[in-house]
Amino acid sequence: MTGRFMANCRICDGILHEFIDLGQQPLSDAFPAPGATEGEFFFRLAAGLCQECTMVQLMEEVPREKMFHQDYPYHSSGSSVMREHFEETARRFLKDALPGPDPFLVELGCNDGVMLGAVSAAGVRHLGVEPSGGVAEVARGKGVRVRTAFFEEETALAIAAEDGRADVVYAANTLCHIPYLDSIFRGLDALLKPDGIFVFEDPYLGEIVERTSFDQIYDEHFYFFTARSVRAMAARFGFELVDVERLPVHGGEVRYTLARRGRRTPAPAVAALLADEERAGLAEPATLDRFAADVARVRTDLVELLRTLRAQGRRVVAYGATAKSATVANYCGIGPELVEFVCDTTPAKQGRLTPGSHIPVRPARAFGDPYPDFALLFAWNHAEEIMAKEREFGEAGGRWILYVPEVRTV
Numbered sequence: 001m002t003g004r005f006m007a008n009c010r011i012c013d014g015i016l017h018e019f020i021d022l023g024q025q026p027l028s029d030a031f032p033a034p035g036a037t038e039g040e041f042f043f044r045l046a047a048g049l050c051q052e053c054t055m056v057q058l059m060e061e062v063p064r065e066k067m068f069h070q071d072y073p074y075h076s077s078g079s080s081v082m083r084e085h086f087e088e089t090a091r092r093f094l095k096d097a098l099p100g101p102d103p104f105l106v107e108l109g110c111n112d113g114v115m116l117g118a119v120s121a122a123g124v125r126h127l128g129v130e131p132s133g134g135v136a137e138v139a140r141g142k143g144v145r146v147r148t149a150f151f152e153e154e155t156a157l158a159i160a161a162e163d164g165r166a167d168v169v170y171a172a173n174t175l176c177h178i179p180y181l182d183s184i185f186r187g188l189d190a191l192l193k194p195d196g197i198f199v200f201e202d203p204y205l206g207e208i209v210e211r212t213s214f215d216q217i218y219d220e221h222f223y224f225f226t227a228r229s230v231r232a233m234a235a236r237f238g239f240e241l242v243d244v245e246r247l248p249v250h251g252g253e254v255r256y257t258l259a260r261r262g263r264r265t266p267a268p269a270v271a272a273l274l275a276d277e278e279r280a281g282l283a284e285p286a287t288l289d290r291f292a293a294d295v296a297r298v299r300t301d302l303v304e305l306l307r308t309l310r311a312q313g314r315r316v317v318a319y320g321a322t323a324k325s326a327t328v329a330n331y332c333g334i335g336p337e338l339v340e341f342v343c344d345t346t347p348a349k350q351g352r353l354t355p356g357s358h359i360p361v362r363p364a365r366a367f368g369d370p371y372p373d374f375a376l377l378f379a380w381n382h383a384e385e386i387m388a389k390e391r392e393f394g395e396a397g398g399r400w401i402l403y404v405p406e407v408r409t410v
Contacts, residue, residue, distance in 0.1 A: 009050035009052065009053060009055055009057065010055075010057060010061075010179050010180075010181070010222075011050065011053050011055050011057075011181060011232075011233050011236065012050065012052050012053040012055075012232070012236065013052075014050040014051055014052025014053055015050070015051050015052070016048030016049065016050055016051070016057070016059065017048055017049045017050075017051055017285045017288075018046055018047070018048040018059055019047065019048065019049060019285060019288040019289050019291070019292050020046060020047050020214070020217070020288070020291070020292040020295060021044065021045075021046040022045040022046065022214065022217060022295075022327055022330075022331045023044070023045065023330065023331055024042045024043070024044060024045075024330070024356075025042060025043060025044075025045040025218065025219065025326060025327060025330050025331070025356065026040050026041060026042055026326060026330065026355035026356035027040075027041050027062070027066055027219055027326075027355055028218040028219050028220060028323035028324065028326040028327070028355060029220070029323050029355070030066075030355050031321070031348075031349050031352035031353060031354065031355060031361060032352060032353050032355070032358075033351075033352055033353070034351075034352070034353060034360075037353065037358060040355070040356065041062075041066060042356070043060045043062055043219065044059065044060050045058070045060070045217065045218065045219070045327065045331075046058070046059040046060065047059065047217055047224070049283070049285060049288055050229075051285075053229060053232040053233065053236075054226065054228050054229045054232065054282075054283040055223060055225075055229040055232070055233065056205055056223070056224040056225075056226075056229070056288070057179075057222055057223050057224070058217075058219075058221075058222050061179050061222065062219045064131070064150065064177075064178075079382055079385065080385065081249065081382060081385050082114070082249065083114055085247075085249050086114045086115035086118075086172070087114070087115070087118050089115055089170075089172075090115050090116070090117075090118035090119050090122075091118065093105060093119070093168060093170070094118075094119065094122050094124060097167065097168050097197065097199075098124060098167050098168065099167065100167070102125060103124055103125065103167045103168075104124075104125045104126070104127075104163060104164060104165070104166045104167055105119055105124060105125070105126045105127075105166060105167065105168045105169075105170065106126070106127050106128075106129065106159065106166045106168070106169045106170070106191065107126070107127075107128045107129070107169075107170045107171065107172075108129050108151045108169065108170070108171040108174050108175070108200075109129070109130060109131075109151075109171055109172070109173070109174030109177070110128025110129065110130045110136075110139055110144065110146060111130060111132075111135050111139070112135045112138040112139050112142075113128060113138065113139025113140075113141075113142045113144035113146070115170070115172070116128050116139065116142075116144040116145075117139075117142040117143065117144055120142070120143045120144050120145075121143070125163070126144070126145060127145050127146070127147060127159060127163060128144055128145065128146040128147070129146075129147050129149055129150075129151045129155060129159075130146055130147075130148060130149075131148065131149060131150045133148055136148045147159070151178075151184065151187060152180065152183040152184065152187055153183045153184075153186040153187040153190065154187075155187060156186075156187030156188065156190045156191040157187070157190050157191075159191055160190055160191050165191060165192060165193040165196065166191050166192055166193065166196055167193055167196050167197075168196060168197055168198075168199060169188060169191060169192060169196070169197075169198045169199070170198075170199045170200070171198075171199075171200040171201075172200070172201050172202075173201070173202060173203075173250065173253075174200070174202075175200045175202055175223070175225075176202040176203065176221050176222060176223045176224065176225065177220050177221065177222060178222065179222050179223075181223075181233065181237075182237070185237035185238075185239065186237075188237075188239070189237070189238065189260075192260075194260065194263070195259070195260075195263055195264075196259075197242075197257055197258065197259050197264075198239070198257070198258040198259075199255060199256070199257050199258075200255070200256055200258075201247055201253050201254065201255040201256070202221075202223075202225055202253055202254070203216045203221065203224065203225075203250060203251065203252065203253055204225065204226070204246070204252050204253050204254040205224040205225060205226045205229075205282060206226060206252075206254075206276070206277060206280060206282055207251060207252025207253075208224060208251075208252075208291075209280070209282065209287065209288070209291045210280075210405070211251065211252065211404050211405045212291065212294045212295060212298055212404065212405045212406070213251050213252075213404045213405070214291075214295040214298070214327065214328075214331075215322075215324035215325065215327045215328045215378075215404075216251060216324060217327060218323055218324055218326055218327045220323060225254065225256070226277050226282050226283070227241065227244055227254070227256075227270060227273040227274050227277055228274055228277055228278075228282070228283055229283075230256050230258075231270075231274070234258050235261070238260060238261055239258040239259065239260055239261060240258065240259055240260070240261045240262070240263075240264070240266065241256060241257075241258055241266065241270055242257050242258065242259045242264045242265070242266045242267060242270065243256070243257035243266070243267040243269060243270060244256055244257070244267075244269050244270055244273045245269065246273075249381075250381050251380070251381040251404070254273070298403055298406065298407060299331060299332045301403075301406070301407035302328075302332055302334075302401075302403050302407045303332050303333065303334070303338075305401065305407055305409075306334065306338040306339070306376070306401075307338065309373070309374055310337070310338055314372075314373040314374060315340060315372040315373045315374070316338065316339050316340065316372060316373065316374045316375075316376060316401070317339060317340050317341050317342065317343065317367065317372040317374075317375055317376070318339045318341070318342040318343070318359065318375065318376040318377075318378050319342070319343055319367065319375045319376065319377050319378060319379060319386060319390075320342070320343075320344060320377065320378040320379025320382070320386070321342045321343075321344035321346070321349045321354055321361045321378070322378050322379050324378070325342070325354065325378035325379075326354065326355045326356060326357070328378065328403070329354060329356065329357035329359065330355075330356040330357055334357060334359075334376075335357045335358060335359060336357075336358065336359050336360065339359055339376060340359075340360075340372070341359060341360040341361065341362045341366065342354055342359050342360070342361050342362070342378065343361075343362050343363065343364050343365075343366050343367040344361055344362075344363075344364065345363070345364045349361045350362060350363050367390065367393070368390075368392065368393065371392075371393050371396050371398050372398065373397075373398065373399070374398065374399050374400075374401050374409065375390075375393065375398060375399075375400050375401065376401045376403075377400050377401065377402055380402055380403070380404050383400075383402070387400065
C-alpha cells in the first residue's frame, strides 16, 4: 500500500519540481513487534518545489489516520530542552499576546500538554486540539482542556460556537504535518478574533539545506517552510506574515506569526529573512538539486563507515529511535547487520523494531551494558543534552557517529 501521489502543489496547484527521492519508506512512528513485520505500510518519500509559490512539499501524501492515532508514541515533554522551550513560549504568550480580561488561546497539536499546562496553571482559558488519543489523555492529566480531533474548518466553527473566538492560535511542529491547509486557514478565519494572531513553528528549509539534514524529511513532515513560501501561502488565504523568529530547537526552526491582512505592521525581521533566503537561493531548483547530491554523498560515507567498523569487529549501536531516523535507516539500508540495536527512553518503542529497517529497540539502560565502541546518534538535534547525560560513554573511550552536516566521529 502506498500514499497518494501529488503532481501539483497542494497550496496553489502549481507544477512541482521533484528534487529528491529517498526511496520506499515506512510510517516513521510505526514500530512493529518482532515477528509482526508483514504488511508494513510503505510509500515513496520524495520532495518537490512548487515553481509558482515556492512551497516545498512531499510528492506523496500519507493518510493522516495512519500517522496520528491512539497509540502515537511521541511525547513533547520527553526532552528537557523541549520542556523548557515550550514553558518559555507559554510565558511569552501570557505576557505579550493574551490581552483583555478573558483571553483565549488554542493550540493545534497540543501533544501531551507541555505548553498548555503552563497556560492552564496561570488560569488562562485555553483549548488543545489533538487527534492522537493517548497523548491527549496525558495532557488532560495535567489539567489541560483537550478536544480529541483533527483541526479543520468544521472543528474551528464548533470551537468558536462553544468557546468564542481566540486571541492566539498556536501550533508547534504541527502545521507542516497537514496537507489540507485550505481548510486550516478557513478554520483560522472562523476562530481568530479580528486582531488575533496565528503563531506556528516548524523545521526550516534553510536549515535543512544548509545542514544537509535530510532526515527532517519523513512522512509526518509534508511541508518545508520558508518565509517566502509562508508569505505566499498566507496571502492566498487573506493573511499576512508579520513576524519571524529563528529557533535553535529540533535542528533549526522558524516561528512565523500571521495576522489578517492590514491588521499589523510586519516586523523588520520578515524582510531580513526574505533577503537571506534570496541570497541562499532557497527558491531555486538548482539549489535543491545540489542539496540532493549532498544527501547522496552522506549516504555513501555513512554506509562505508558502518561497514568498515563492523568488518573490524567494532560494536555499533544507535541512540534515539526518532521518527526521522526511519528516513536515515531506510534510505541508507542500515539494518541490524550494521547496527546491533537502538536505545530509546520511550517505553512504547522498547521491545519493538524500527520501522522498515527492523533494528531492535532497547531501553536506554542497555546503552551501557556494556558500552559499545561507537554510537550512531539518530537524535542529533539533542546532541548536547544526550552527550552530557552519557558522559561516561566518552570517558570509557566510546565515539559518537554524526552525519549532520557530514559524516564524522566525535
